[in-house]
Amino acid sequence: MSYRMTAAILAATLLASLLAGCRPGPALPHADPSPVRGGTLVVAVPADPAGLDPHKAVAAATFQITRNLYETLVQVDPNGELESALALEWEVSPDGLAYTFYLRPGARFHDGRAADAAAVKASFERLLDPATGHPRRKDYAVIGELVIAGEHTLVIRLAEYSAAFLSNLAMGWAAVVPVDAADLFNQPVGSGPFRFVEWRPQQHVKLARFEEYGVDELPYLDEVVFQIIPDGAVQLRHLQAGQVDVITVLPPETADQVRSTPGLKVLSAPMNAVQLLAINNARPPFDDLRVRRALSHLVDRQAVVDGAVWGYGTVIGSHMPPVSPYYEDLTGAYEHDPARARQLLGEAGYPDGFEVTIHLPDAYELHRRAGEIIADQLRAGGIRARLEVVEWGRWLKEIYEQRQYHLTVIGHTGRLDPDPFLNRYVSKSRENYMNYDNPVYDQLIAEAAACTDLARRHQLYSLLQKTLTGDAVAVWLQAPHHVMGAAETVRGWRFFPIDVYDLSTVHKTR
Amino acid sequence: MTGRLARRAAGLAGTLLVVGTIVFLVFQVLPGDPAQIVLGTEATAEALAQLRAELGLDRPVAARYLHWLGGVARGDLGRSLSYRRPVVDLVRERLPVTIPLALLAMAVTTAGSILLGVTAAVRRGQGVDLAVLTLTQLGLAVPAFWLGMILIIVFSLLWPVLPAGGFPGWEAGAGRALSHLVLPAIALAAARVAVMSRLVRGSLLDVLTRDYVRTAWAKGLPERRVVYGHALRNAFIPPLTMLGLQLGALLAGSVVVEQVFSLPGVGRLLLHAISSRDLPLVQGTVLLVAVAIVTVNSAVDLLYIKLDPRIGPRP
Numbered sequence: 001m002s003y004r005m006t007a008a009i010l011a012a013t014l015l016a017s018l019l020a021g022c023r024p025g026p027a028l029p030h031a032d033p034s035p036v037r038g039g040t041l042v043v044a045v046p047a048d049p050a051g052l053d054p055h056k057a058v059a060a061a062t063f064q065i066t067r068n069l070y071e072t073l074v075q076v077d078p079n080g081e082l083e084s085a086l087a088l089e090w091e092v093s094p095d096g097l098a099y100t101f102y103l104r105p106g107a108r109f110h111d112g113r114a115a116d117a118a119a120v121k122a123s124f125e126r127l128l129d130p131a132t133g134h135p136r137r138k139d140y141a142v143i144g145e146l147v148i149a150g151e152h153t154l155v156i157r158l159a160e161y162s163a164a165f166l167s168n169l170a171m172g173w174a175a176v177v178p179v180d181a182a183d184l185f186n187q188p189v190g191s192g193p194f195r196f197v198e199w200r201p202q203q204h205v206k207l208a209r210f211e212e213y214g215v216d217e218l219p220y221l222d223e224v225v226f227q228i229i230p231d232g233a234v235q236l237r238h239l240q241a242g243q244v245d246v247i248t249v250l251p252p253e254t255a256d257q258v259r260s261t262p263g264l265k266v267l268s269a270p271m272n273a274v275q276l277l278a279i280n281n282a283r284p285p286f287d288d289l290r291v292r293r294a295l296s297h298l299v300d301r302q303a304v305v306d307g308a309v310w311g312y313g314t315v316i317g318s319h320m321p322p323v324s325p326y327y328e329d330l331t332g333a334y335e336h337d338p339a340r341a342r343q344l345l346g347e348a349g350y351p352d353g354f355e356v357t358i359h360l361p362d363a364y365e366l367h368r369r370a371g372e373i374i375a376d377q378l379r380a381g382g383i384r385a386r387l388e389v390v391e392w393g394r395w396l397k398e399i400y401e402q403r404q405y406h407l408t409v410i411g412h413t414g415r416l417d418p419d420p421f422l423n424r425y426v427s428k429s430r431e432n433y434m435n436y437d438n439p440v441y442d443q444l445i446a447e448a449a450a451c452t453d454l455a456r457r458h459q460l461y462s463l464l465q466k467t468l469t470g471d472a473v474a475v476w477l478q479a480p481h482h483v484m485g486a487a488e489t490v491r492g493w494r495f496f497p498i499d500v501y502d503l504s505t506v507h508k509t510r
Numbered sequence: 511m512t513g514r515l516a517r518r519a520a521g522l523a524g525t526l527l528v529v530g531t532i533v534f535l536v537f538q539v540l541p542g543d544p545a546q547i548v549l550g551t552e553a554t555a556e557a558l559a560q561l562r563a564e565l566g567l568d569r570p571v572a573a574r575y576l577h578w579l580g581g582v583a584r585g586d587l588g589r590s591l592s593y594r595r596p597v598v599d600l601v602r603e604r605l606p607v608t609i610p611l612a613l614l615a616m617a618v619t620t621a622g623s624i625l626l627g628v629t630a631a632v633r634r635g636q637g638v639d640l641a642v643l644t645l646t647q648l649g650l651a652v653p654a655f656w657l658g659m660i661l662i663i664v665f666s667l668l669w670p671v672l673p674a675g676g677f678p679g680w681e682a683g684a685g686r687a688l689s690h691l692v693l694p695a696i697a698l699a700a701a702r703v704a705v706m707s708r709l710v711r712g713s714l715l716d717v718l719t720r721d722y723v724r725t726a727w728a729k730g731l732p733e734r735r736v737v738y739g740h741a742l743r744n745a746f747i748p749p750l751t752m753l754g755l756q757l758g759a760l761l762a763g764s765v766v767v768e769q770v771f772s773l774p775g776v777g778r779l780l781l782h783a784i785s786s787r788d789l790p791l792v793q794g795t796v797l798l799v800a801v802a803i804v805t806v807n808s809a810v811d812l813l814y815i816k817l818d819p820r821i822g823p824r825p
Contacts, residue, residue: 133560393542
């Protein structure tokens with residue numbers, strides 16, 4: 001859906017006669033017709049941000065907070081459409097290589113300096129400077145030239161066409177920062193609706209209303225406190241005791257309890273993420289397609305959703321969540337069919353199954369629970385799975401980087417564009433920890449990324465998903481849902497297809 | 511006295527060197543990379559290399575170790591890799607939580623174990639004695655995190671008199687800050703009380719059979735004076751040794767308890783530091799804990815002399 005906007009722009013580009021510009025200002029859906037102003041909102045989050053410099057982070061814990069401190073040029077709305085942020089309007093040249101952004105006049109950083117074209121240019125130069133160490137710099141490497149075309153007008157020229165460029169600008173790590181700020185990591189300065197007050201590690205991050213934000217008289221709240229509480233059960237106690245207003249980790253098994261508690265409610269929405277049983281395709285016996293397909297037939301994904309997250313998830317059939325506009329429904333590809341699985345295993349030379357270890361990352365209860373259920377399901381095919389819970393740092397090193405595993409359960413967060421999401425299956429990709437090697441896939445994804453024809457692009461991404469499913473590269477389990485708890489008094493909370501919390505529209509009734 | 515202190519200081523320095531080296535070596539064999547943990551599954555090879563260089567992880571192990579050692583000698587514990595702030599600042603911010611928590615837990619331990627231990631010893635073999643023995647057995651068996659959860663459910667939810675966790679800071683007022691430490695201190699002290707009260711009981715029973723105690727009884731002194739005035743002072747020497755050693759267990763326990771009550775203390779900092787492979791922060795925290803334990807044990811040694819002058823150096 002985020003692509004509707006990109007789609008509109010590209011369609012216009014291709015018609016070569018229209019300019020897809022002059023987007024309307026932010027249309028903010030208010031859950032309440034007369035929102036109350038003022039007050040403090042306390043939001044429980046499980047971990048510290050990985051710093052508050054958006055150009056040096058990839059962690060959701062950072063962007064959940066920085067979305068409120070900084071602005072991107074454009075931003076994504078709950079439906080995945082791009083809307084104005086620091087840029088009120090934008091235009092794309094007919095060849096799709098020049099983007100002109102008209103910035104909000106009067107936009108200021110929290111330290112009073114103007115967030116104008118010169119500041120935005122400097123910010124992108126910082127992002128692109130290798131010395132900054134921006135982890136996703138390559139996503140912006142297409143930027144050829146940054147031209148100041150007026151105090152509030154910036155033109156970004158691309159070196160080559162990129163379908164994903166505009167949506168990449170909506171990612172939190174493309175936020176505009178004042179480049180001469182001393183220490184954005186610990187003392188962030190942005191132009192967003194809230195200004196930074198303090199960060200006490202493992203305690204809280206405090207933000208206060210930025211009086212000069214100048215967008216629709218937002219935000220409503222005077223103060224936001226992100227309280228760091230690692231454990232979901234402990235977060236729940238705090239919510240019940242009235243010490244916090246929103247908890248972002250609600251153990252799904254307690255959702256019914258929260259819903260039936262007067263004064264509390266459950267907030268939930270499908271996530272732009274996938275959970276999968278990852279398979280090391282290079283290791284026997286999983287180098288045999290029949291064995292991988294047998295796994296797909298053995299896993300009852302609905303049972304995983306019901307057992308691991310109490311139904312707060314949607315079954316998937318490939319590496320794409322249903323919230324993506326590129327989603328292809330492949331859930332019917334491998335029915336839960338242990339008899340068929342045993343037949344396939346027999347053909348592959350494992351009539352009595354085999355023994356295998358499933359590695360589960362200790363930091364994620366969701367994956368641990370899914371792994372336990374899957375281990376039980378695999379038994380129907382004679383596969384005796386041993387579970388090994390590994391500490392997160394070790395998982396990243398040994399499983400993800402060194403690929404020393406057979407099976408593991410993990411999740412991946414989606415992007416606005418499907419390319420960075422599906423790119424990890426490219427045979428030479430460093431992120432290809434499943435050791436998938438299919439030259440056809442490599443060729444198709446390269447074609448898709450460079451494709452300017454939207455219909456063709458859709459077709460290609462659909463084909464890529466089908467290829468993955470056909471090769472049973474992994475057993476894709478579910479797109480989990482956000483499950484949060486909140487006080488009844490909290491209004492206007494919105495979920496986005498990227499993992500951010502936008503508190504500018506949130507308010508409390510009392 | 512000066513010689514004693516010098517010996518202590520040398521011992522402390524040696525202990526710290528050993529502790530620091532062990533931690534450093536453990537981290538060399540522990541799988542995991544701080545840069546990778548920061549970047550997670552989004553890392554490109556280039557970004558990883560860049561971050562490693564920025565954090566100084568691209569230098570050889572020996573060079574990093576010597577650099578760290580040199581820093582410590584100058585009183586500089588280095589910078590945290592995950593918070594990118596001086597380690598000293600991060601640890602110092604935690605002391606106003608962990609020190610009061612440890613002191614409070616010590617106080618609960620001392621008061622609780624004297625009360626239970628003396629009561630059980632004086633009423634030896636009676637119902638009260640049996641009840642104390644059962645209770646302490648239970649206290650030993652119950653893990654701190656579970657007790658913490660139960661305390662929260664009872665005293666924060668069912669009968670809301672104390673906060674469920676978190677810490678408002680001392681600037682919110684001593685009363686409010688203390689109220690956040692009461693339940694954690696109890697959870698932390700429970701197992702210690704169990705150990706210590708058994709020790710007090712045993713030690714007191716032993717002392718109560720001594721001649722000088724019999725003399726005190728014979729003089730017709732009231733029970734309170736005999737037990738608390740005469741017997742307990744001597745009976746308290748073995749438990750005191752134990753109390754000093756308990757500090758280590760207390761600090762270890764605070765890692766768990768601070769997690770349950772989401773208290774921003776040294777224990778939770780250490781846990782974060784380990785899981786993010788933040789070696790300078792782990793080193794700094796562990797050194798501090800080692801200093802605390804060695805210092806307290808030295809203080810306990812000095813207390814012996816106060817309790818029993820015969821232990822002290824000959825004039």
